[in-house]
Amino acid sequence: MLTNDGPPTLDDVARTAGVSRSTASRAINGGLRVSPEAQAAVDDAVARLGYSPNRAARSLVTRRTDSIALVVPEPDGRILTDPFLAGTLRGVSDALAGTDLQLVLLLARPGEHPGQMARYLRSGHVDGVIVTSHHRGDHLEAELAGGKLPAVFVGRPFASDDAGLHWVDVDNVTGGRLATRRLIERGCRRIATVTGPLDMTAAVDRFAGWREEMAATGLPDDAYVEGDFTVSGGTAATQHLLDEHPDVDAIFIASDLMAEGALHALAARGISVPGDIAVTGFDDLGIAASATPRLTTVRNPVVEMVNAATSTLLTMLAGEQVPSAPLIMDAVLIEGASA
Amino acid sequence: MLTNDGPPTLDDVARTAGVSRSTASRAINGGLRVSPEAQAAVDDAVARLGYSPNRAARSLVTRRTDSIALVVPEPDGRILTDPFLAGTLRGVSDALAGTDLQLVLLLARPGEHPGQMARYLRSGHVDGVIVTSHHRGDHLEAELAGGKLPAVFVGRPFASDDAGLHWVDVDNVTGGRLATRRLIERGCRRIATVTGPLDMTAAVDRFAGWREEMAATGLPDDAYVEGDFTVSGGTAATQHLLDEHPDVDAIFIASDLMAEGALHALAARGISVPGDIAVTGFDDLGIAASATPRLTTVRNPVVEMVNAATSTLLTMLAGEQVPSAPLIMDAVLIEGASA
DNA sequence: GTCGGGCATGGGAGCGCTACCACAGGGACG
DNA sequence: CGTCCCTGTGGTAGCGCTCCCATGCCCGAC
Numbered sequence: 001m002l003t004n005d006g007p008p009t010l011d012d013v014a015r016t017a018g019v020s021r022s023t024a025s026r027a028i029n030g031g032l033r034v035s036p037e038a039q040a041a042v043d044d045a046v047a048r049l050g051y052s053p054n055r056a057a058r059s060l061v062t063r064r065t066d067s068i069a070l071v072v073p074e075p076d077g078r079i080l081t082d083p084f085l086a087g088t089l090r091g092v093s094d095a096l097a098g099t100d101l102q103l104v105l106l107l108a109r110p111g112e113h114p115g116q117m118a119r120y121l122r123s124g125h126v127d128g129v130i131v132t133s134h135h136r137g138d139h140l141e142a143e144l145a146g147g148k149l150p151a152v153f154v155g156r157p158f159a160s161d162d163a164g165l166h167w168v169d170v171d172n173v174t175g176g177r178l179a180t181r182r183l184i185e186r187g188c189r190r191i192a193t194v195t196g197p198l199d200m201t202a203a204v205d206r207f208a209g210w211r212e213e214m215a216a217t218g219l220p221d222d223a224y225v226e227g228d229f230t231v232s233g234g235t236a237a238t239q240h241l242l243d244e245h246p247d248v249d250a251i252f253i254a255s256d257l258m259a260e261g262a263l264h265a266l267a268a269r270g271i272s273v274p275g276d277i278a279v280t281g282f283d284d285l286g287i288a289a290s291a292t293p294r295l296t297t298v299r300n301p302v303v304e305m306v307n308a309a310t311s312t313l314l315t316m317l318a319g320e321q322v323p324s325a326p327l328i329m330d331a332v333l334i335e336g337a338s339a
Numbered sequence: 340m341l342t343n344d345g346p347p348t349l350d351d352v353a354r355t356a357g358v359s360r361s362t363a364s365r366a367i368n369g370g371l372r373v374s375p376e377a378q379a380a381v382d383d384a385v386a387r388l389g390y391s392p393n394r395a396a397r398s399l400v401t402r403r404t405d406s407i408a409l410v411v412p413e414p415d416g417r418i419l420t421d422p423f424l425a426g427t428l429r430g431v432s433d434a435l436a437g438t439d440l441q442l443v444l445l446l447a448r449p450g451e452h453p454g455q456m457a458r459y460l461r462s463g464h465v466d467g468v469i470v471t472s473h474h475r476g477d478h479l480e481a482e483l484a485g486g487k488l489p490a491v492f493v494g495r496p497f498a499s500d501d502a503g504l505h506w507v508d509v510d511n512v513t514g515g516r517l518a519t520r521r522l523i524e525r526g527c528r529r530i531a532t533v534t535g536p537l538d539m540t541a542a543v544d545r546f547a548g549w550r551e552e553m554a555a556t557g558l559p560d561d562a563y564v565e566g567d568f569t570v571s572g573g574t575a576a577t578q579h580l581l582d583e584h585p586d587v588d589a590i591f592i593a594s595d596l597m598a599e600g601a602l603h604a605l606a607a608r609g610i611s612v613p614g615d616i617a618v619t620g621f622d623d624l625g626i627a628a629s630a631t632p633r634l635t636t637v638r639n640p641v642v643e644m645v646n647a648a649t650s651t652l653l654t655m656l657a658g659e660q661v662p663s664a665p666l667i668m669d670a671v672l673i674e675g676a677s678a
Numbered sequence: 679g680t681c682g683g684g685c686a687t688g689g690g691a692g693c694g695c696t697a698c699c700a701c702a703g704g705g706a707c708g
Numbered sequence: 709c710g711t712c713c714c715t716g717t718g719g720t721a722g723c724g725c726t727c728c729c730a731t732g733c734c735c736g737a738c
Contacts, residue, residue, distance in 0.1 A: 006402075007462075007463055009723095009724060009725085010724065010725060010726095011724080011725095019687080019688085020687065020688045020689075021688080021689090021724095021725085021726095022687070022688055022689075022690095022726085022727085023686080023687060023688075025725070025726060025727090026686090026687090026726095029726080033685065033686060033687085034686075034687090035685090035686060035687090038686080038687085052462035052463070052464075053724085053725075054399070054463075054723085054724050054725070055395075055398075055404070055464060056394075056395045056396075056397075056398035056399040056404065056723085056724080056725090057395075057399050057693090057723070057724030057725040057726085058395075058724080058725055058726075059394075059395035059398075059693095059725090060393070060395040060396050060399055060692095060693045060694065060695085060723090060724080060725070060726090061692080061693050061724085061725055061726045061727075062693090062725085062726070062727095063345075063693080065394070065395065067441075067443075070444070077425060077426070077429040078425075078625070080424075080425035080428055080429060081420050081421070081422050081425045081625075082420070083420050085419075086416060086417075086419035086420045087416070089419055089444070089446065090416040090419060090446065093444070093446040093448065094448055094449070097448050097451075102406075102443050102464065103443065103444050103445075104406070104441050104442065104443055104444070105409070105428070105432070105442050105443070105444040106442075107428065107429065107432040109432065109433055109436050110433070112436075123346075123391035124346055124391070124393075125391075125394060125441065231629060232625075232629045235629065261629075264629075264631055267631075268631060286417070286420075286571075290570060290571045290574065290600070290603075292603055292606075292607060348693095348694055348695085349694065349695060349696095350694080350695095358717080358718090359717065359718045359719075360694095360695085360696095360718085360719090361696085361697090361717070361718055361719075361720095362716080362717060362718075364695070364696060364697095365696095365716090365717090368696080372715065372716055372717085373716075373717090374715090374716060374717090377716080377717085392694085392695075393693085393694050393695070395693085395694080395695090396693070396694030396695040396696085396723090397694080397695055397696070398695090398723095399693090399694080399695070399696090399722095399723045399724065399725085400694090400695055400696045400697075400722080400723050401695085401696065401697095401723090402723080
């Protein structure tokens with residue numbers, strides 16, 4: 001029944017089912033205007049032949065690529081081990097089950113020209129984009145604001161007031177305030193923070209939350225060190241912090257990964273947590289629960305965020321107009337033993 | 340100069356450059372049989388128009404998709420934070436720079452039928468495959484052994500003696516022996532091991548290395564617990580181990596991630612490392628260096644492995660015959676303070 | 679009984695590209 | 709001086725699919 005040697009084509013299916021190519025195509029793509037008998041015959045033929053549509057041929061005429069890119073403009077490889085990114089990968093991948101969209105992973109390459117990724121995206125190789133781990137200076141907002149290519153940021157982009165920019169995020173400012181307030185309510189008064197890399201909005205916003213809460217309570221906001229969202233960075237930042245401000249009695253650390261590093265640093269100096277110094281983290285993606293002591297942290301609802309981002313993207317891909325209002329999830333404090 | 344409204348096509352380039360579509364195509368694809376003048380004219384036109392070839396159209400005729408899949412048949416999301424996987428992502432992505440191959444990420448979905456991924460791969464959506472985090476029972480070797488689809492495993496596949504299976508790996512058995520020997524040479528005699536998940540060859544082989552070395556020295560090999568290559572799994576396994584075998588004076592832990600968890604468990608019980616119990620790990624991908632104490636471990640050369648795997652795959656993609664001899668990298672002991 | 683309007687179907691064009699082939703021109707060789 | 713080959717070039721077919729349109733058909737309305 002197969003004319004050619006390669007994989008079966010739509011023609012083969014049509015011939016096997018005893019219908020025309022047009023009918024076979026319709027039956028395969030949703031079955032509008034197809035009689036039940038024709039539909040059944042085609043379904044049967046597809047199963048028997050093991051037919052799978054040729055993506056390229058379909059793309060050529062539909063002008064869609066049926067693939068979306070997950071963009072990680074993070075030239076530093078270490079961030080790849082971050083549970084946040086893991087959750088994003090998992091979430092996007094899962095959300096794509098049931099669609100026949102391919103997930104194309106686009107990592108910034110070390111030493112790559114900043115505009116290179118933007119150029120790639122512009123050339124129409126993917127139908128849509130999810131951006132995570134966005135950094136100031138990666139040129140992505142400007143590129144994607146045009147609205148030519150459907151895009152959703154996971155995490156507030158820097159130019160977040162640009163029209164036409166879609167994004168979801170957790171309320172990092174409130175999260176930062178909650179984590180800080182917890183320390184204040186504990187009775188701590190000399191409260192420091194280890195921020196994330198300040199070329200990322202998550203770091204900026206959590207830092208702002210700390211500042212706001214400190215100001216609201218009338219406490220000084222001079223004790224802070226910039227970290228990099230890694231364990232070893234957390235250790236280093238904490239050591240630095242302790243050297244500069246030996247009087248701190250609490251630290252809000254802008255990610256659990258860094259908080260873990262901080263706990264190492266504190267333990268190494270024989271400082272008890274929360275006895276001598278209380279600690280709060282941010283993320284609650286597994287690390288907090290297994291840290292010693294268990295971290296008091298703020299839940300970062302990655303799965304929900306990524307689900308929302310992906311379904312927004314899918315809606316845009318379906319051609320529907322989506323208002324570009326950001327979607328901001330609540331930050332919730334999670335009780336631990338560290339503060 | 341552009342006839343249509345969409346992105347520029349090869350026709351537009353040809354017309355702009357004043358050559359035929361054929362010549363333009365040749366100039367763009369390597370420039371064989373193209374005069375310098377024509378080449379220059381085409382290059383110029385491409386730059387001016389911002390032309391980027393339509394992948395779908397090209398794929399349709401070349402019968403290649405210009406994309407390769409990175410397959411992670413690991414339904415458990417936690418593994419995504421493993422530095423080994425991070426290194427693989429980074430490595431494959433980097434190795435693909437310069438080619439115009441897309442990297443399609445294929446994560447097993449929780450609850451997915453085991454053969455589903457194989458079916459996807461069979462349908463010709465990608466030109467080649469790199470498999471990592473391979474598990475017994477994921478049906479991947481059988482599927483890929485046929486040689487229809489170029490594939491390279493990072494890490495020995497279970498059916499590793501199947502002809503036509505390409506793979507690279509570190510010498511896990513020797514690595515396990517080295518890590519164990521180190522403990523023996525230290526004078527330890529009651530040496531346990533925390534294995535990885537035994538449905539993965541890396542775990543099986545490292546375990547075998549431990550066994551071999553223990554047997555060679557005439558030591559008993561009854562003290563072992565199966566872990567899962569995660570931090571918390573390492574903690575749990577170690578606690579279990581200590582309860583069952585209170586007399587152990589050394590542990591070879593089959594990954595640094597688990598070793599980190601083990602160090603937590605040991606510290607929690609007030610057991611000093613290496614004083615009371617010496618510890619060796621496996622991987623040396625950043626964790627070992629930042630652990631307290633610094634882990635003695637075995638270097639797992641991910642970057643080299645993935646580079647080798649990718650370039651093997653690229654060679655196969657180029658149509659050259661590649662002998663399916665495995666490529667096995669040396670395991671090297673890395674000095675730390677934990678043993 | 680006739681006619682209009684839907685629905686299921688098939689025919690055919692064409693998406694943008696590469697591969698094949700034919701051909702012109704020019705140099706090297708007999 | 710003719711022949712051959714080799715290089716650069718353009719024309720054209722066709723990859724597998726979807727979409728538009730024309731066709732035939734059945735059913736209900738008048």
